[in-house]
Amino acid sequence: MRSYRKLLTRSTAVGAVALAAVSLQPGSAFAGGAPTPRPGGVHTKVVGGTKADQGEFPFMVRLSMGCGGALYTKDIVLTAAHCVDGSGPNTSITATAGVADLQDSKAINVKSKEVLQAPGYNGKGKDWALIKLDKAIDNLPTLKIAQDDKLNNGDFTIAGWGADKEGGDQQRYLLKATVPFVDDATCQKAYGDQLTPGDEICAGKLDTGGVDTCQGDSGGPMFRKDDSGAFLQVGIVSWGEGCARPGKPGVYSEVSTFAKDIKAAADKLGG
Ligand code: ARG
Secondary structure: OHHHHHHOOHHHOOHHHHHOOEOOOOOOOOOOOOOOOOOOOOOOEOOOEEEOOOOOOOOEEEEOOOEEEEEEEOOEEEEOHHHOOOOEEOOOOEEEEOOOEOOOOOOEEEEEEEEEEOOOOOOOOOOOEEEEEOOOOOOOOOOEEOOOOOOOOOEEEEEEOOOOOOOOOOOOEOEEEEEEEEOHHHHHHHHHHHOOOOOEEEEOOOOOOOOOOOOOOOOOEEEEEOOOOOEEEEEEEEEOEOOOOOOOOEEEEEHHHHHHHHHHHHHHOOO
16 A cells, blocks of 8 residues: 555646545646535535635645645745655745635735755655745744644644545635544554654544545645644644545644754755
8 A cells, every 4th residue: 555655646647536545646736616516505625624714824825736835934835745846946836825715816926946855755754845935925924833742632723725525626715624633553553554653643533534634735734723822733734545534534744743854944945
C-alpha cells in the first residue's frame, strides 16, 4: 500500500484519485461554477462540513496546483511537501487569499517566488513545505503554529476548498468541519507502518466516519484555539485512505514536530 502511495505523482492528475485509496494526490485547480447541490437538499459539504463565513479563517490560502495552505508570515505560505515539486526558485504557483469564495472580486492573488520543500522529504512523513510569495500580503493575519505538543488533542477545525466527498469536485466556497483527535496507537491500528507517528497526527470520527478533509485540501491547516483564544495550527492536511471512511482517520503532518525546522526554513527564505 505504501509503495503504491509513493508511486503516485501529482502530474497523474485528478483521475488517479479514484484509483488511489491511500493518496497524497492534491485536487485540480477549481474550474469555476458552483458545485451541484445534492438531491434531497442535505447540505453536508467538505465531507461533513459547512460553508465558512467570509473572514472566519483569514489566514487560509488556496494554491493554484489544487492545494490549501496557511499564511505563516505575510509572504510565506505553509503547505504540504507533496503539493510542490521540490525546492528552488518558482514563479508558477498562484496563491489566492482573503476570500472564502474563490470567485470573489476581492480575492488577493499573489505569485510564488521560491519554494522550500521539507529537507529529506521522500513521501513518508515530513510532509511540509514553504512557499515564498512575490509580494507580502499586509492586511491579513497569519496563523501561529504549535511549538510543542501540549495542544495536540481535543477537537480540531479543518477547512479547505477540496472535494466534498471521495472522488468529488473541488469547491468554490471554503468549507469547514470539526474533527476529534485520534491517538497514535489507534491510528496505527488503522494504517500500520504507513503511519509515521512522530511526524503525523490523526483526526477523524473513527466510529462513524462522515467528516474529513479530502483531495484538494492537502497543505491546508488543521487548527484549534490556544489558551488565549487565538487560532493555533497543529496539523497540515496530508493523506488518508479514501475520505471520511469509518475507521480511517485523516492523517496530518504534526506541526509541533517541525516547528523549529519550519522557522529555520522561513528564516532562510528571508521571511
Ligand atoms: N492528499 C490529499 C490532497 O492532496 C489530502 C487527502 C486527505 N485525506 C483524508 N482522508 N483526510 O488533497
